[in-house]
Amino acid sequence: MSTPISLAEARALLLSPLGPVARAGQDASRPRVSFEFFPPKSDEAEANLWKAIQRLAPLNPAFVSVTYGAGGSTRERTHRTVERILNETGLQPAAHLTCVEASRDEVDEVIQGYKAAGVKHIVALRGDPPGGAGIGGVYQPRADGYANATELTAAISRIGGFDITVGAYPEKHPESPSIDHDIDVLKAKVDAGATRAVSQFFFDMDAFLRFRDRVRAAGVTIPLIPGIMPVSNFAGLQRMCGACGTALPDWLAAHFDGLDDDPETRKLIAASVAAETCARLQEEGFEDFHFYTLNRADLVYAICRVLGVREQASA
Numbered sequence: 001m002s003t004p005i006s007l008a009e010a011r012a013l014l015l016s017p018l019g020p021v022a023r024a025g026q027d028a029s030r031p032r033v034s035f036e037f038f039p040p041k042s043d044e045a046e047a048n049l050w051k052a053i054q055r056l057a058p059l060n061p062a063f064v065s066v067t068y069g070a071g072g073s074t075r076e077r078t079h080r081t082v083e084r085i086l087n088e089t090g091l092q093p094a095a096h097l098t099c100v101e102a103s104r105d106e107v108d109e110v111i112q113g114y115k116a117a118g119v120k121h122i123v124a125l126r127g128d129p130p131g132g133a134g135i136g137g138v139y140q141p142r143a144d145g146y147a148n149a150t151e152l153t154a155a156i157s158r159i160g161g162f163d164i165t166v167g168a169y170p171e172k173h174p175e176s177p178s179i180d181h182d183i184d185v186l187k188a189k190v191d192a193g194a195t196r197a198v199s200q201f202f203f204d205m206d207a208f209l210r211f212r213d214r215v216r217a218a219g220v221t222i223p224l225i226p227g228i229m230p231v232s233n234f235a236g237l238q239r240m241c242g243a244c245g246t247a248l249p250d251w252l253a254a255h256f257d258g259l260d261d262d263p264e265t266r267k268l269i270a271a272s273v274a275a276e277t278c279a280r281l282q283e284e285g286f287e288d289f290h291f292y293t294l295n296r297a298d299l300v301y302a303i304c305r306v307l308g309v310r311e312q313a314s315a
Contacts, residue, residue, distance in 0.1 A: 029282075030309055037293060053085070053089065056304075082119060086118055100126070114162075123164075124149050124156055163196075171202060179214065195223075197220075223288060228277060232267040267298070274303050
């Protein structure tokens with residue numbers, strides 16, 4: 001959970017000759033980190049995934065999550081990845097679960113299966129509309145299915161034995177009428193049993209901090225964890241931002257301008273932007289960061305080093 005800084009602390013930061021990244025190197029506190037992966041589609045992709053896991057595991061993440069395709073389209077691959085993490089590492093896996101194109105009985109069966117396998121943490125998400133609609137499309141729940149993430153969270157709580165992470169949307173969910181509605185939904189998910197919320201990725205720091213303040217003012221006290229996505233493919237980032245409603249600031253576009261054929265410089269910029277974001281949030285009192293790794297370790301590893309996260313006994 002984050003604690004807003006005091007006036008004296010804010011004044012000291014303004015007067016500091018160092019920037020937030022340099023100050024992070026002086027900070028004796030070390031944040032907790034977690035990483036998201038997606039299940040591989042090929043042998044080569046699986047090898048790359050496990051290279052990333054092996055690179056990041058010694059940083060001792062609080063948990064690692066594995067995504068779940070719409071309608072359970074990656075369900076078997078998700079299960080295999082989660083079970084391999086359980087069996088071959090000391091990491092704590094958090095399995096994603098959605099309620100898209102599945103009956104309540106089918107979803108409950110998946111939850112029971114996770115429980116039997118030893119999974120103790122589920123990321124409960126409604127999921128994107130199926131087919132070609134994607135994020136922001138019209139979602140129609142099945143008559144015999146869970147309608148949304150709140151109902152899914154309640155089902156996981158009813159079966160019991162799980163830590164439950166849910167999503168939060170600092171710049172408004174693309175299907176939501178307002179931020180106030182999003183906060184009401186988040187409160188309902190907390191009432192249903194959610195124990196933490198991870199945010200959609202963002203680049204507008206002020207928007208995220210305003211959202212944090214409004215969430216706390218509404219009485220939501222569970223940890224709110226910033227979701228960080230260090231992306232070096234700017235064209236891909238534009239598509240993702242357009243789909244999920246994340247603001248893409250002009251200054252970020254300017255950083256990547258003219259670098260279409262220079263992937264190494266793009267990677268350096270992506271790591272720099274994400275590191276500064278995390279360092280500034282750390283000074284705002286945030287103690288946890290969740291990284292959307294896209295199954296690559298290099299940028300995330302570098303950012304963690306900036307924040308003072310160091311290798312521990314190998315997982």
